[in-house]
Amino acid sequence: MIYAVLFLTNNAIQGRRLMQLRDGLMEAGRKSYATLSDSISNIAVARQYNGYDFLLSRYRAVLDEDRHAQGRYWAVSLQMQIINALLFVGFFGVSFGVALYGVVHGERSVGSMVLVGAYTLTLLAPIEGLGNMLTEITQSLRTFGVFMDKLESVRPSSRRHAEVVPMSSFQPAIEFDDVSLIYPGATVPALRGISFSIAPGQQVVITGPSGAGKTSIIKALTRQYSPGTGSIRLFGQDIATIDVRTLSDRVGYVSQEVLILKDTLRFNLKIARAEASDEEILHSLEKAGLGDLVPSLPAGLDTILGNRGATLSGGQRQRLALARLFLRKPDVVVIDEGTAALDIVTEQRVLEECLTTFDGKTIVIVTHRPSAMVLGDTLIVVQDGRVEDSGKHDELRSRNGFLSRVLSGAAS
Structure with missing residues (x-):
């Protein structure tokens, strides 16, 4: 007992x-x-x-x-x-x-x-x-x-140091040499013998109809997919030989699909640069047109964003991605439809801020919008996985059918 x-x-x-x-x-x-x-x-x-x-x-x-x-x-x-x-x-x-x-x-x-x-x-x-x-x-x-x-x-009611990529003003910042790409499981190539070069400090707009291969070019450049044939060089060095960390450091990339972590606003920004101070974070938000976001949140920078950023609008998510970009110091800036969810006025202001912040850097903008096409020194028109035409904006609007239709539609 x-x-x-x-x-x-x-x-x-x-x-x-x-x-x-x-x-x-x-x-x-x-x-x-x-x-x-x-x-x-x-x-x-x-x-x-x-x-x-x-x-x-x-x-x-x-x-x-x-x-x-x-x-x-x-x-x-x-x-x-x-x-x-x-x-x-x-x-x-x-x-x-x-x-x-x-x-x-x-x-x-x-x-x-x-x-x-x-x-x-x-x-x-x-x-x-x-x-x-x-x-x-x-x-x-x-x-x-x-x-x-x-x-x-729920009912209703060990760190590796990145290698240094040699920078040379005598080499193209970006060079595609007869690049072809076919996605796994696909039968039709997304890119067919793409060739072009972009000089250091040049601002280039890539445009073309939907499905033409614009985003495929960017995915190949950022090594999300490896080309089947041809080579891609960054400042004269084949990107296949560049460490992925180094490539991520050198190429700042914003896509239309914005990925938001279920964590604080601060964490979602510091993933772009872990050592960024709160002052730098707030400054990057201001540049991206989100200066009024932090005061409106219940816990400011410590506010938990919803699953995949459910508490933010589509435009806010895209501007958050741009704020991440402003925290970095890449040599090449790539914006792939990264302002598609913004109105034209906001888009124009944010893109102009990008051009100012990254002045002297190589900038590639992928867009359908006529308002953004005028920002580039050179336009590259892509059609059916190939470079259909390239040149100055004023030259192409008179000789390129796609660009003429887009600009005519915008004017009407």
């Missing part, structure tokens, strides 16, 4: 501690899984801004929390098991000692001593099993309760 009371008391006390720790353990596990899923689904953000280490540091911090939560839980669980084992050994030892004392003094037979030992073991085992079962049932009920609460709540 004494053993049963002590055993169940220990299980009750330690069980309550385990329930509290189990809640923290489950929350830590959910957080680590959510962070892992979020990081994997948005790995392209780290690729674009060379933020692998910064992204990994977040996951490491969450794993540390998970490990500490597990350590505390299993430490208490081990403590409970040790106390139960000591109680078991102590009670068995006392019972066996009393029986042995009786045999030594002739008060009991050896058979009686063996019988006492057997009865003790037979009695203690079910009590121990009952105590462990009650602990498991209690924890399972707690877990089920948390699950039901969650269900009710």
Whole structure:
């Protein structure tokens, strides 16, 4: 009876501690899984801004929390098991000692001593099993309760240093030499013998009808896909020989598809440059036309953005991507329909800010909009995966059919 009371008391006390720790353990596990899923689904953000280490540091911090939560839980669980084992050994030892004392003094037979030992073991085992079962049932009920609460709540009502790419004003900043690209599983090439070159500091607009291959050029340039034939050179060096981190540092890339991490606004900006100060972050937001965003958020820069930026509009998401770009210092700036969700006035102002901020850098803008086409020194018109025409804006508007239709439509 004494053993049963002590055993169940220990299980009750330690069980309550385990329930509290189990809640923290489950929350830590959910957080680590959510962070892992979020990081994997948005790995392209780290690729674009060379933020692998910064992204990994977040996951490491969450794993540390998970490990500490597990350590505390299993430490208490081990403590409970040790106390139960000591109680078991102590009670068995006392019972066996009393029986042995009786045999030594002739008060009991050896058979009686063996019988006492057997009865003790037979009695203690079910009590121990009952105590462990009650602990498991209690924890399972707690877990089920948390699950039901969650269900009710959703019902309606090692760092490598980047190699240095040699910069030369005598070499084209970007050079495509007979590049062809076919996507995995596709039968029709996206690019067919593309060749062109862009000088350092030149501002070039790439345009053409939808599906012509404009974005494929950018994906090949940023090494999201490797060309089947031909070569792409950055300041005279084949990009296939450039470390991906170096390429991410040298080429600042903003696409129409903006990837937002389910984290704070600050984190979503610092992934572009981890050492950026709050002042620099606010300045980049101002340049991107989001100067009024931070004051409107409940926790400012520490506001958690929704899953994939669900709390932001399409225009805000695109300007957030541009703010990331303003935090960086690339040698080549690529904007692939990165202002498509903006109105023409905002687009014009943001693109002009890009030209001012990255003055002297090589800038490539992919766009359909006539208002953005005039920003380039040179236009490259792409059609059916090939370069159809290239030249100055005024030259092309009179001789290129696609550009004439676009500009005529805008004028009307």
